[in-house]
Amino acid sequence: MTQTYHRRYYPEDVDAVIAYVAPNDANNHDDKGYERFFETVGTKECRDALNAVQRAMLERRDALLPKFEVTAKEKGYTFTNTLGTTDRAYEFAVLDQVWNFWQSGTAADCPTVPDAETVSDDDLYTWSLGHGLSVYEDSSLGVNGSGPYYRQAAAQLGWAGLKFKHLKGVRHYPDIYQPNSVLPADMRTSYNGKAISDVDKWVRSDSERMMFVYGQNDPWSAEQFEPSSHDSHKYIVPGSNHGARISALPADQRDEAIAAIKRWAGQ
Incomplete structure (x- = not known):
């Protein structure tokens, strides 16, 4: 690019x-191409399983957020300068999980997707950490990390404004999925x-x-x-x-x- x-x-x-x-993303107001991708990539079985896991991650927030906080503490992650709170950082990571699964994985990983209805909290969280649950935190963002990319995305390149219809009712922050969310306040900007x-x-x-x-x-x-x-x-x-x-x-x-x-x- x-x-x-x-x-x-x-x-x-x-x-x-x-x-x-x-x-x-020549027209940032039209993200039908991205929506169509997630409606057609892989098999229906794999898509449905991934969507169910993603929803379960938010439905079980009370049980899984403490595990996320432990991960953050062990890794030395903070969120005060960018996403703001651990809860916001957790939701952002979950929203990006299916994107990251396909970005780095392949259809061969589909059989590993757990059954969202029966998987334990521990196994769901562990699987997610290895399959797309990337943590967006202060030290890897801002001017010393990927912040310059997110700044340009917010200002010029645009981003995929996915609707996440399958997550209706379990999101706390409906406007969080955008590049300004992972930027320090002094790097946030408007789009042109x-x-x-x-x-x-x-x-x-x-x-x-x-x-x-x-x-x-x-x-x-x-x-x-x-x-x-x-x-x-x-x-x-x-x-x-x-x-x-x-x-x-x-x-x-x-x-x-x-x-x-x-x-x-x-x-």
């Missing part, structure tokens, strides 16, 4: 760009979509020698750049996540992509 932006504003700096899993709209239009119409590689099961790949007809290409790696690579493409597409790269490099 960074290289796509760089290519737009400094087109002579490099000969070509290979952009891996670059999200393109002019930059991403400009880049999106330029990629579609005027860009040259651009290659976009996406993962079929990667939520970041749910809204994609569409390359122009000027010696540019897009590939989707079957079954892949946020680690999608050219080497994992079907052989004919892989060879085609490599040939284009060699040609761009003058080989």
Whole structure:
């Protein structure tokens, strides 16, 4: 994504760009692409099981929040400068859990999803920690961590404003799922979509020698750049996540992509 932006504003700096899993939220008010992704990724059985686990994490908040607090204490995590409280941090982590499951995992992980109705609190929490329950905390955010990305998302890139219809009635903070929530107060900002709209239009119409590689099961790949007809290409790696690579493409597409790269490099 960074290289796509760089290519737009400094087109002579490099000969070509290979952009891996670059999200393109050109219209931040329309997140149907992300909603559609979570309605279709994997199998229905896996989707239903993940949604049930996510809901159970919030339904059992009274039992699981103390476990989350223990994790935070053991790791030295604090939330006062960003999300504010442990309860808010817990809910944010749960909201991001299914996204992270698909971002880093694969369909092969689906059989490990526990039965939300019968799993114990301990097993539910332990499984979640290993499958998407990422803790967003002060030391990894702000200016010394991923804060600059969230700042740009809040200001220019946009974000996936998921509705979480299956979590109706169990959320405490209906507006928390947005980048400003994980930023210190002095880094929060308002959104202006002019930059991403400009880049999106330029990629579609005027860009040259651009290659976009996406993962079929990667939520970041749910809204994609569409390359122009000027010696540019897009590939989707079957079954892949946020680690999608050219080497994992079907052989004919892989060879085609490599040939284009060699040609761009003058080989």
